[in-house]
Amino acid sequence: MKLLVICRRELHAYFGSIVAYVLLAVFLVLSGYFFYSDLIFFVLFGGFTMATGLWQFVFLDMRLVAMLILPLVTMRLFAEERKLGTMELLWTYPVRDGEIVLGKFLAAWLFFVAMLLPTAIGPLVFHHFQPFAVPPVLAGYLGMLLLGSAFIACGLFVSSLTENQVVSAMVTYGIIVLFWFLTWNEEVASYELMRWLLGISLFDRFFQFSRGVIDTQDVVFFILFISFFLFLTWQSLATRSWRGVR
Amino acid sequence: MISAEHLTKHFGAFTAIEDVSFEVARGEIVGFLGPNGAGKSTTMRILAGVFPPSLGRVRIDGQDMVADALRARALVGYFPERAALYVEMTVAHYLTYVGEMKGLRRAAARRDAAAAMANCSLEPVAGRLIGTLSKGFRQRVGIAQALVGAPRVLILDEPTAGLDPEQVADMRALIRGLRAERTVILSTHILSEVEATCDRVIIIHRGRVLALDTPANLTRRVRRGAQIVVEVVGPAEAVAAVLRAESGVIAVDVQAPAADGGARLIVSTDAERDLRTALAAAVARHGWGLRELRPNIITLEDIFLTLVADDPPAPTASTRHETAGHLSA
Numbered sequence: 001m002k003l004l005v006i007c008r009r010e011l012h013a014y015f016g017s018i019v020a021y022v023l024l025a026v027f028l029v030l031s032g033y034f035f036y037s038d039l040i041f042f043v044l045f046g047g048f049t050m051a052t053g054l055w056q057f058v059f060l061d062m063r064l065v066a067m068l069i070l071p072l073v074t075m076r077l078f079a080e081e082r083k084l085g086t087m088e089l090l091w092t093y094p095v096r097d098g099e100i101v102l103g104k105f106l107a108a109w110l111f112f113v114a115m116l117l118p119t120a121i122g123p124l125v126f127h128h129f130q131p132f133a134v135p136p137v138l139a140g141y142l143g144m145l146l147l148g149s150a151f152i153a154c155g156l157f158v159s160s161l162t163e164n165q166v167v168s169a170m171v172t173y174g175i176i177v178l179f180w181f182l183t184w185n186e187e188v189a190s191y192e193l194m195r196w197l198l199g200i201s202l203f204d205r206f207f208q209f210s211r212g213v214i215d216t217q218d219v220v221f222f223i224l225f226i227s228f229f230l231f232l233t234w235q236s237l238a239t240r241s242w243r244g245v246r
Numbered sequence: 247m248i249s250a251e252h253l254t255k256h257f258g259a260f261t262a263i264e265d266v267s268f269e270v271a272r273g274e275i276v277g278f279l280g281p282n283g284a285g286k287s288t289t290m291r292i293l294a295g296v297f298p299p300s301l302g303r304v305r306i307d308g309q310d311m312v313a314d315a316l317r318a319r320a321l322v323g324y325f326p327e328r329a330a331l332y333v334e335m336t337v338a339h340y341l342t343y344v345g346e347m348k349g350l351r352r353a354a355a356r357r358d359a360a361a362a363m364a365n366c367s368l369e370p371v372a373g374r375l376i377g378t379l380s381k382g383f384r385q386r387v388g389i390a391q392a393l394v395g396a397p398r399v400l401i402l403d404e405p406t407a408g409l410d411p412e413q414v415a416d417m418r419a420l421i422r423g424l425r426a427e428r429t430v431i432l433s434t435h436i437l438s439e440v441e442a443t444c445d446r447v448i449i450i451h452r453g454r455v456l457a458l459d460t461p462a463n464l465t466r467r468v469r470r471g472a473q474i475v476v477e478v479v480g481p482a483e484a485v486a487a488v489l490r491a492e493s494g495v496i497a498v499d500v501q502a503p504a505a506d507g508g509a510r511l512i513v514s515t516d517a518e519r520d521l522r523t524a525l526a527a528a529v530a531r532h533g534w535g536l537r538e539l540r541p542n543i544i545t546l547e548d549i550f551l552t553l554v555a556d557d558p559p560a561p562t563a564s565t566r567h568e569t570a571g572h573l574s575a
Binding site: 006016242 | 258291296328331334349
C-alpha cells in the first residue's frame with residue numbers, strides 16, 4: 001500500500017523534527033490547564049449535570065486549542081514538498097494522486113490522535129476517584145475527532161495550493177475562523193439564511209457533541225465536509241498540468 | 247523504448263515546447279541539448295510523467311504515459327533538475343522509501359537501496375541525514391533514487407549541474423556504466439558532456455527540435471570538408487595567396503595578425519586527403535617560420551551555435567515572456 005508508505009514517511013517527518021514535540025506539548029499543556037480550571041469551576045459552582053456543567057466546557061476549550069494547533073500541523077504537508085521540489089519526484093512514482101492525498105491526511109490525523117489520547121488522562125484520573133457516566137465523554141471525543149479531521153482536511157487543501165507554509169497556515173486559520181463566526185450575526189441575517197448558515201457551521205455542529213449528544217446528521221455533515229476538502233485537494237494536485245510543478 | 251510523438255505543452259498563453267517528436271532505442275544514451283529555457287526540463291517532465299503534454303503522447307516500452315500512467319511510470323527513473331530530497335531522512339532510509347514508493351516490498355526495497363548506494367558510491371554516507379550532505383553527495387543520492395527499482399529508462403535532468411570537475415567525471419563514468427542495461431536520456435547545456443557520454447544528440451531551441459543525430463553526423467552536416475589551422479611568421483596576405491594556390495584548398499581565411507608579426511590562417515580543404523604536409527612544405531619553400539599546424543576539430547559547440555543562429559524566431563516566440571520562464575526552466 002503506497003498510501004501507508006506515504007503516511008509512514010510523513011509521520012517520520014513529523015517526529016523527526018522538534019516541531020511535532022512543541023505542538024504536542026503546547027496542546028497538552030493548554031488542554032490540561034483547561035480541564036483543570038473547568039473542573040474547579042464545576043466543583044465550586046456546580047451545574048445540574050456533568051454533561052452541561054463540565055464536559056461541554058472541557059470540549060469547547062479543547063476545540064479552541066485544536067483550532068490553534070492543527071493548521072500548524074497541516075501547513076507543511078504539501079507546501080514543504082512544493083518548496084523543496086520533492087513533489088515533482090512524487091509524481092513520477094507509480095502512485096495515484098488520491099493515494100498521496102489520503103496518505104498525508106492519514107498521517108496528520110494520526111498525529112492528531114496522538115495529541116488527543118493523552119488528554120484522556122485527566123478524565124481517567126478523575127473517574128478513578130469519582131466515577132461518572134462515560135458515554136457523554138466518548139461523544140465529546142468523537143466530536144473532537146470529527147472536528148479535527150475537518151480542520152485537517154481544510155488545512156491539507158490549503159497546503160496544496162502554496163509553497164509557503166506561513167501562507168498555508170494563515171489561510172487555513174482564515175477559513176476555520178470564518179466557519180466559526182459565520183453564525184454570529186443573527187441580528188442581520190434572515191431566518192432562512194441563518195438556518196442555512198447554522199447547517200454548515202462547523203462549530204454549531206460540534207456543540208451537540210460537546211454536550212454528549214451524537215446526531216447522525218452532524219456526523220454525516222462532518223464526513224461530507226472532510227470528503228469535500230479531500231476532493232478539492234485531489235483536484236488541486238491535477239492543476240500541475242497547466243500550473244507547472246510549483 | 248521511448249517514443250515521443252508531437253509533444254506540445256502550453257502553460258496558459260506560454261508555449262514551452264512545440265511538436266517535439268523523437269524515438270530512443272533500447273540501450274541508447276541520448277543527450278538533450280539546448281540553452282536555458284529551451285524546453286528541456288518541460289520535455290523531460292512530460293517523459294517522466296510529472297505532467298501530461300497538452301498535445302501528443304509519450305510511450306515507454308509501449309505503455310502510454312497518460313492512459314497507463316502507473317505502468318509507464320514504473321518503467322522510468324527520474325532525476326529532477328533540482329536534486330530535491332527529504333533532508334530529514336538518512337540516505338539508506340530515503341532510498342528504501344523510494345523503493346517502496348516504486349512498488350517494492352520492504353525487504354526488496356532495502357536490497358535495491360543497498361545496490362543503488364553501491365552503484366553511486368554512497369555507502370560511506372548511508373547513515374547520514376541527507377540535509378548534512380555536500381552537493382556532490384546529494385546529487386548522487388538523486389541519481390541513486392532514480393536507479394532504485396531497476397527502471398529500464400532513466401531520465402536525468404542536468405545530472406552534472408553544480409558539481410566540481412572531479413565529481414563531473416565520476417558522474418559521467420557512472421552514467422556510461424549504466425549503458426549496458428538501461429536506456430538513458432540526459433539533458434545538459436554543457437556540450438562536452440554530450441560528446442563525452444551520448445550516442446545521439448537532440449538539440450532543442452525555443453521549444454522545438456532543431457536537430458537529432460549522432461555527434462559525428464552533426465559535425466558533417468554543419469561543415470563539409472575539413473579545416474586546418476596554420477600559424478606562420480610572415481606576411482599574412484602573401485602566405486594566404488601561396489596557400490590558396492595549393493591543390494585541394496578551397497578557401498583561406500586570414501585571422502587577425504598576432505602582435506609579433508605572426509599570421510593565423512584557417513584553411514578549408516576538400517577533406518579528400520590530409521593537406522598538412524603539403525601546406526608545411528609550401529610555407530617552408532618561402533622561408534617563413536611555421537609555428538602551428540593542426541586540424542580544426544569542429545565541436546558540438548560550433549554545431550550548436552550554427553544551428554541556433556540559423557533558426558529564425560518562430561511566430562510562437564512572441565507569446566513567450568520572461569515571467570513564464572520559470573515554468574520551463
